[in-house]
Amino acid sequence: MKESKFAHITKVHPCFNEKMHDKVGRIHVPIAPKCNIQCNFCTRDINKCEVRPGVASRVMTVDDAIEHVRKVTGEMPISVVGVAGPGDALFNDETFEFFKRAGEEFPELIKCMSTNGLLLPDKADLIAELGINSVTVTVNAVDPEIGKEIYSGVFYDGKMYKGEEAFKILSKNQLEGIEKLAKKDVVIKVNAVLIPGLNDEHIIDIAKEVKKRGASLMNVIPLIPLNKFKDYEKPGCAQISQVRDAVEEIIPVFRACTQCRADAYGVPGKEDKHLDMTPASHY
Ligand code: SF4
Numbered sequence: 001m002k003e004s005k006f007a008h009i010t011k012v013h014p015c016f017n018e019k020m021h022d023k024v025g026r027i028h029v030p031i032a033p034k035c036n037i038q039c040n041f042c043t044r045d046i047n048k049c050e051v052r053p054g055v056a057s058r059v060m061t062v063d064d065a066i067e068h069v070r071k072v073t074g075e076m077p078i079s080v081v082g083v084a085g086p087g088d089a090l091f092n093d094e095t096f097e098f099f100k101r102a103g104e105e106f107p108e109l110i111k112c113m114s115t116n117g118l119l120l121p122d123k124a125d126l127i128a129e130l131g132i133n134s135v136t137v138t139v140n141a142v143d144p145e146i147g148k149e150i151y152s153g154v155f156y157d158g159k160m161y162k163g164e165e166a167f168k169i170l171s172k173n174q175l176e177g178i179e180k181l182a183k184k185d186v187v188i189k190v191n192a193v194l195i196p197g198l199n200d201e202h203i204i205d206i207a208k209e210v211k212k213r214g215a216s217l218m219n220v221i222p223l224i225p226l227n228k229f230k231d232y233e234k235p236g237c238a239q240i241s242q243v244r245d246a247v248e249e250i251i252p253v254f255r256a257c258t259q260c261r262a263d264a265y266g267v268p269g270k271e272d273k274h275l276d277m278t279p280a281s282h283y
């Protein structure tokens with residue numbers, strides 16, 4: 001069952017099949033503005049989990065998103081509809097409302113989302129019930145000594161956590177969430193942001209752990225140095241290749257990603273378009 005689902009997804013999903021990456025389209029609907037964690041490389045501010053006005057003002061409503069999908073699917077070949085922010089897909093109820101309606105109106109589209117994974121154990125049942133086919137979880141560490149340097153805050157169950165305690169909650173939920181989703185036959189890709197000097201030698205441990213939990217694919221993406229990490233070096237091609245080669249010994253690696261925006265649509269890298277909005281990075 002799992003194999004056939006994976007085969008189906010990889011046949012038509014541009015983010016799971018390098019050969020299809022510049023051949024089929026995907027559409028992101030930017031309906032998820034809020035985020036519940038603070039990654040030190042992200043320019044967003046948690047600010048009691050409210051979104052900064054500049055970002056929020058350009059986020060779509062669910063109605064607008066459905067209309068946008070209707071229009072775009074009439075204009076170009078689209079095989080996947082995804083929610084990739086600009087905050088965390090799972091922390092915004094609009095994501096679930098959207099997928100419920102999208103499932104009814106566009107049953108032929110693969111449904112996909114990306115998340116930091118904090119709410120995965122709580123939402124795994126709902127994800128499966130809504131027929132979401134693939135989920136990308138960003139896991140940048142499994143070791144608290146490294147993880148506590150990457151995240152400065154985690155807002156969970158009505159409380160803000162900091163430092164190592166915050167990372168431990170996030171990590172536990174990411175890994176348990178992956179395990180739970182994999183058991184429900186949702187195809188899981190794990191993104192890991194390569195941060196030179198911090199987690200470059202650790203990505204291999206992440207690969208081992210997420211493979212054990214049921215992830216099917218990994219995508220190692222280079223840090224875009226922003227916010228607290230603005231003085232970090234952006235990894236070069238040789239370093240990325242070296243890490244990807246090492247990871248590939250453990251789990252299949254996706255190499256065609258160029259980190260697209262939360263509002264991108266069209267065929268990646270070809271007829272790629274985006275809305276006039278300020279995105280957060282799709283980490
Ligand atoms: Fe949130 Fe994503 Fe930014 Fe991290 S990178 S703070 S998960 S929006």
Ligand code: SF4
Nearest residue numbers: 015082084112113114
């Ligand atoms: Fe691809 Fe991520 Fe968008 Fe899914 S959410 S379609 S994996 S870019």
Ligand code: SF4
Nearest residue numbers: 015257258259260268
């Ligand atoms: Fe998915 Fe990356 Fe391609 Fe965007 S650039 S569609 S995130 S694989």
